[in-house]
Amino acid sequence: MVTNTQLRLVRRPSGRVSNADFERTEQPIPALADGQALVRTHYLSIDPTNRLWISDRAQYMEPVALGDVMRGIGLGEVIESKSPRYAVGDQVGGLFGWQEFCVIGKGAVPAQSMPAIPGVPTSALLGACGITGLTAYFGMLHLGSPVEGETVVVSAAAGAVGSIAAQIAKIKGCRVVGIAGGPEKCEHIVDRFGLDAAVDYRSPDFADRLSQMTPNGIDVNFENVGGAIMETIMGRMNVGGRVALCGMIANYNESAPMLGDFSPILMQRLRVSGFIIGDFAPHFAQGIAQLGEWIREDRLRYDETVVAGLEAAPAALNQLFDGANLGKLLVDVHSAEH
Amino acid sequence: MVTNTQLRLVRRPSGRVSNADFERTEQPIPALADGQALVRTHYLSIDPTNRLWISDRAQYMEPVALGDVMRGIGLGEVIESKSPRYAVGDQVGGLFGWQEFCVIGKGAVPAQSMPAIPGVPTSALLGACGITGLTAYFGMLHLGSPVEGETVVVSAAAGAVGSIAAQIAKIKGCRVVGIAGGPEKCEHIVDRFGLDAAVDYRSPDFADRLSQMTPNGIDVNFENVGGAIMETIMGRMNVGGRVALCGMIANYNESAPMLGDFSPILMQRLRVSGFIIGDFAPHFAQGIAQLGEWIREDRLRYDETVVAGLEAAPAALNQLFDGANLGKLLVDVHSAEH
Numbered sequence: 001m002v003t004n005t006q007l008r009l010v011r012r013p014s015g016r017v018s019n020a021d022f023e024r025t026e027q028p029i030p031a032l033a034d035g036q037a038l039v040r041t042h043y044l045s046i047d048p049t050n051r052l053w054i055s056d057r058a059q060y061m062e063p064v065a066l067g068d069v070m071r072g073i074g075l076g077e078v079i080e081s082k083s084p085r086y087a088v089g090d091q092v093g094g095l096f097g098w099q100e101f102c103v104i105g106k107g108a109v110p111a112q113s114m115p116a117i118p119g120v121p122t123s124a125l126l127g128a129c130g131i132t133g134l135t136a137y138f139g140m141l142h143l144g145s146p147v148e149g150e151t152v153v154v155s156a157a158a159g160a161v162g163s164i165a166a167q168i169a170k171i172k173g174c175r176v177v178g179i180a181g182g183p184e185k186c187e188h189i190v191d192r193f194g195l196d197a198a199v200d201y202r203s204p205d206f207a208d209r210l211s212q213m214t215p216n217g218i219d220v221n222f223e224n225v226g227g228a229i230m231e232t233i234m235g236r237m238n239v240g241g242r243v244a245l246c247g248m249i250a251n252y253n254e255s256a257p258m259l260g261d262f263s264p265i266l267m268q269r270l271r272v273s274g275f276i277i278g279d280f281a282p283h284f285a286q287g288i289a290q291l292g293e294w295i296r297e298d299r300l301r302y303d304e305t306v307v308a309g310l311e312a313a314p315a316a317l318n319q320l321f322d323g324a325n326l327g328k329l330l331v332d333v334h335s336a337e338h
Numbered sequence: 339m340v341t342n343t344q345l346r347l348v349r350r351p352s353g354r355v356s357n358a359d360f361e362r363t364e365q366p367i368p369a370l371a372d373g374q375a376l377v378r379t380h381y382l383s384i385d386p387t388n389r390l391w392i393s394d395r396a397q398y399m400e401p402v403a404l405g406d407v408m409r410g411i412g413l414g415e416v417i418e419s420k421s422p423r424y425a426v427g428d429q430v431g432g433l434f435g436w437q438e439f440c441v442i443g444k445g446a447v448p449a450q451s452m453p454a455i456p457g458v459p460t461s462a463l464l465g466a467c468g469i470t471g472l473t474a475y476f477g478m479l480h481l482g483s484p485v486e487g488e489t490v491v492v493s494a495a496a497g498a499v500g501s502i503a504a505q506i507a508k509i510k511g512c513r514v515v516g517i518a519g520g521p522e523k524c525e526h527i528v529d530r531f532g533l534d535a536a537v538d539y540r541s542p543d544f545a546d547r548l549s550q551m552t553p554n555g556i557d558v559n560f561e562n563v564g565g566a567i568m569e570t571i572m573g574r575m576n577v578g579g580r581v582a583l584c585g586m587i588a589n590y591n592e593s594a595p596m597l598g599d600f601s602p603i604l605m606q607r608l609r610v611s612g613f614i615i616g617d618f619a620p621h622f623a624q625g626i627a628q629l630g631e632w633i634r635e636d637r638l639r640y641d642e643t644v645v646a647g648l649e650a651a652p653a654a655l656n657q658l659f660d661g662a663n664l665g666k667l668l669v670d671v672h673s674a675e676h
Binding site: 057058059060226235239240245247248251257258259260261262263264265266267268269270271272273274275276279 | 395396397398564573577578583585586589595596597598599600601602603604605606607608609610611612613614617
């Protein structure tokens with residue numbers, strides 16, 4: 001009998017996650033009811049928000065309850081169906097969780113059809129041409145509102161969302177400065193993504209270097225990190241600047257408030273907009289069409305780090321906080337190494 | 339010979355201002371050059387921003403230099419003119435400073451013509467029908483963007499800007515909850531300004547009371563105060579809420595960063611917009627026309643506290659931080675008590 005391997009949250013982590021925060025369980029695959037289908041998950045998306053979901057911090061969804069399968073975004077294939085909405089062989093995405101198989105449809109997990117996009121690899125449907133790319137696209141264009149010739153700064157610019165956001169600002173004709181950790185990543189984001197400059201936040205002269213690279217100040221901050229990096233960027237914002245507040249990963253391993261200085265918001269008359277990508281769901285189709293076009297034209301590039309096997313997911317999550325991954329971080333659930 | 343009494347900044351205050359931070363000087367009134375006019379200042383506007391201007395905090399204008407006449411917004415009458423722009427008897431406003439007379443025009447202080455408005459007392463040209471009212475008007479309508487039926491919270495709601503902002507939200511059909519210090523002010527803002535509820539921030543059950551008075555959460559925060567009051571409001575913001583960041587007076591007597599929690603901005607997808615009223619200068623005429631109409635219709639009420647004599651200005655400034663004034667705080671520069 002085929003069983004369903006799952007990772008369940010059994011303890012709220014304090015600080016970094018550990019394998020002991022999760023329990024591996026094996027369950028039979030449930031029989032499908034009418035209106036349901038069974039998905040074999042191929043990729044799981046590992047995102048900073050996974051860490052939020054297992055904290056008891058006030059957040060945009062209910063935290064994952066202790067004992068529940070860990071929440072996670074997945075992409076997979078329908079392998080059995082009692083639903084007219086899903087046919088065997090369909091590619092679908094949704095909150096499938098950290099498990100090998102997921103029941104979708106009526107009374108179970110909602111799923112979206114995610115057909116192949118010409119010229120775009122499957123894995124990118126969770127990345128540059130999926131939720132990650134959409135986050136960058138709507139955050140940058142709708143909230144950052146970059147204007148040709150302006151200076152745009154993107155933190156975590158070697159990361160999944162940051163690298164796409166930075167390139168979109170380049171496409172819009174801005175001077176784009178990326179922030180990343182270490183000289184290799186800094187070199188990479190200039191060479192591969194065509195950014196105008198990169199600044200290493202680990203460097204002792206980070207603030208001075210950011211000033212040098214943004215001689216006309218900063219008009220748009222696409223903020224992924226929070227903490228000291230955000231403060232340094234905020235100190236260089238121009239009057240009327242915009243901040244697309246996408247994430248504050250510097251704070252996610254802690255339970256303290258995500259403190260920042262409101263003074264620049266007031267003095268420089270900034271517009272700071274928090275968002276999550278779900279807010280833009282009605283516009284996803286348009287965004288995916290544009291991202292796909294840019295990828296096919298090689299105007300938009302992306303990196304991926306694929307980790308083998310479901311049980312590598314907790315350690316993979318920590319990679320995001322170490323900056324150990326390059327680009328989109330995925331778990332290949334049924335990989336041979338599993 | 340008529341002399342010009344002035345208050346000059348001679349020391350940057352630490353904490354509350356004191357009379358010793360200013361020096362009283364007497365100077366002859368300078369002879370006018372071509373293109374200039376002489377104004378006898380009638381009222382000075384005392385605003386939280388006066389306190390910012392004498393700090394060395396990064397801010398939206400250069401701080402007042404030590405030795406300079408203290409910066410302040412004034413309203414006065416042209417009493418002598420060598421300028422075709424200003425006729426004797428004209429009523430004008432501008433940054434006339436803490437002094438009895440001010441030279442305006444070419445190479446001197448810029449001044450705006452501020453003619454009488456039918457049905458509006460002169461003093462209100464600095465208040466409800468002037469910069470104060472405009473601050474409330476544009477901040478609430480352009481940045482708070484209240485929609486009929488939404489819940490709006492205004493801090494410092496018995497103050498000059500807050501009382502107007504709160505009434506504008508009422509005019510737009512919102513549930514409006516004002517925050518003020520002490521039961522008398524709370525009663526006053528409900529009775530006089532028609533707010534739906536008032537919450538006393540000095541009360542030990544402030545947070546619980548605010549929750550009770552905003553059963554559907556908060557859609558718009560017109561923020562005048564910052565600090566703990568802001569944090570409490572931010573903790574009740576609804577998804578998609580707007581914050582018009584007008585001021586953070588709780589921080590102005592200190593030099594520390596104006597820290598606040600960015601978490602609600604991210605989790606509730608708020609739009610936080612800092613502003614100063616000068617940003618809306620092209621629209622002032624329209625705003626003043628509307629404010630004047632509401633005042634004449636008695637749909638917009640305001641309070642004034644008028645302090646007698648130039649030398650009372652420093653103590654008056656402290657009143658703002660004590661909540662000792664009601665409504666707009668003005669200095670009657672040439673008052674008999676002077």
